[in-house]
Amino acid sequence: MKLIAGVDIGNSTTEVCIGDMQADGSIRFVSGASRMTTGTKGTPANVGGICAALEEAMDKVQRPVSDIHLVCLNEAAPVIGDTAMETITETIITESSMIGHNPSTPAGAGQAVGELIFLEHLGEGIKGQPYIVAAAAVHTYEEIAGQLNAHHGRLDIRGLILQADEAVLVENRLVFEIPIVDEVRHIRNIPEGKQAAIEVALPGQTVRMLSNPYGIATLLKLTPQETRSVTPIAKNLIGKRSAVVIKTPHGNIRENILPAGEIYLHGDREAMVNIDAGADKIMAALEGAGLIRDISGQADTNVGNMLSRIKIGMAEVSEEALDAVRITDILAVDTMAPVQISGSLAGETCMEKAVGIAAMVKTKQLPMERIARRLQRELMVNVKVAGVEAVMASLGALTTPGTQLPVAVLDMGGGSTDAALIECDGTVRTTHQAGAGELVTLLIQTELGLKSRISAEQIKKYPMAKVESLFHMRLENGQMQFFQESIDPRYFGHVVLLTPGELLKIEEDIPMEKIYNVRRDAKRKVFVRNALRALREVAPDHELKAISNVVLVGGSAEDFEVPEMLMEELSEYRIVCGRGNIRSSEGPRNAVATGLVLSYLGGK
């Protein structure tokens, strides 16, 4: 009876597995545990997390930690991942030429054209001239409606722009019908005396005339030249419930392409790619460059700064000289980020193009021996560094019922996606690719414009529902779920995440369908792309069809939809692919730790 512990230090969790060596030389697994990794993977700070996990595992079998005969640490792959995001376009409104937003309750419907006039100056209005009135929040709705009604017979009032949220209130008190746009925050910036077109969409629809360049041209009588210049305005108004376009001689809106810069790939072949080209081109260039030694960016550009930030960060955590840190792989993903338009009148946002990059840094050998010595001192048990991570993961994965050699193991963690292929003769090929769970979180956060990284992380992890009344909610797959007791009123009308045990509400006002699409897209862009990339790398002759079995392990394999996505994708190549079930009980976690315990058998 000898207790053997396997310890796997990952980027985000530290996992242990305890095996009991029987007299006949077989191993019986008795316990396991998982804890957050303390400090950066591969540094002596990890010892705290390891001790906690070991204690937890031994507590489960009511034995002291000192009963352990040997602790096996994995030879962690010396790669650390990081992610960054940069917008590469920017929209600027010069002068006040456009308002386009989604106030919750505009009023009236239809389009109108007229000269802008403030409510205070209605008395000076000229008969026969069509007007669009702008009213600040200092005037009450009674006052505004009264004034407009009083001038109605004399002046031709076509539309109304309000600062306060009172469109319906004013409309209900008007004796005539006009479209009304409200909640325009910076109403004083509206240029009086200019021609403007206003549009409010019918319920359930979005603006049609003002989101069409020819529509704007029709309403404001533009020349073909001017029509060309309003195209970006029209583009920005697509999908809005209400809009105002103001004809100013110099006013314009333009989309700036930021100096996003070029990426230099130093590999078997030198390659260079502009980040504007998009993620597909970048990835193609990366493939074309062969084995990568280092990747850098053009100095003083967004991407250059981004890559150097990653390197500086990595140099700090790995305590290496900056020039010794080399980026050996990147994964680029196209995305959109909602950014507030500079110069906007109502706080409008615009979806700007952005690129998300996960980079992987190869460091020198990680100081695993130092961790081992420190652990030995603290626990007073034997500790040894045994086995390469990928091999151990494969060994552990093979405890999944129904697997056989040759098998490919896809380890999807937080920072990197690793693949290993074991042939029947025992030869192993491995690869590490940048980009995994953390990049997905970053994509979700940017595309939905979430303030906190934590809520993005939770959106990634759990399915959603919308609380439609106090007694029922609609799940994301369309099903209804009813309750006997009322749901906590705080959740009313919110999109909630169904975490085990409690509901978590999403504070931002984003429709469930949009969150659903963004979440699935992000996972597909990162995991599916990376899985194919990694498997192709380890496959015989880089031919996916030559792989027959793929076992998914690692934290991200626990995701509720990623394994299904991969299964669908890989079934095209006739690959048997599924989530691992380590030791028939652990699910996709604990593969490396289990492998380490098993390796003790082989090592003996």
Next chain:
Amino acid sequence: MEINEELIQAITRAVMKEIDKNGQSGGGSLTGKTRMMPKTSYKGYPQAVKGSDPKEVVIGVGPAFQKEIKATITGIPLDDVLQNIRAGIEEEGMVSRVVKVLKTSDVCFMGLEAAKISGSGIGIGLQSKGTAVIHQKDLYPLSNLELFPQAPLITLDMYRKIGQNAARYVKGEKVTPIESVNDPMVRAKFQVKAALMHIKETEQVDPEIPMIEWGKA
């Protein structure tokens, strides 16, 4: 300094002497006075009935509302308070109706009574001192959708938003809680006035006539 009963009695005597000298005790003694205000009878007023409009939000005001009490604890005229709540409901495209709850002076029960006769099942309880609650007909009395307990801190803008939020519950939209200030001193500062206003309101409770239509606004 030691505070004992003797000292307190001495202080009380001194204060009473001063009051008597200045004639501040409201013209004579308080003996025999049991009410703050004479009771208003609402006999003959139309009883409030259950509405059928699914867009309806019912505002249930307290027994002394706009009658014995005309302004909130901080002096905001109740006419303006009601007008702003109703404007908030209207801006969201819903319909408001005002009833006077006479069977209770507790804000949560008032809100629940209003919700029960509301066509949408959403009601607002509004005490004369300004405390408000948004309620739903199927909830327990002391639970609620949103409670605004610190009457002295509620402004007219907030009353507008209370109306808007109530209407958004009707529409099943996501409701953002109203931003409000919190002042721990407010309780101490207004405790006496709040108690007196509550007594004034409770005096007008009439279990015989539970709820009447209150078109006046």
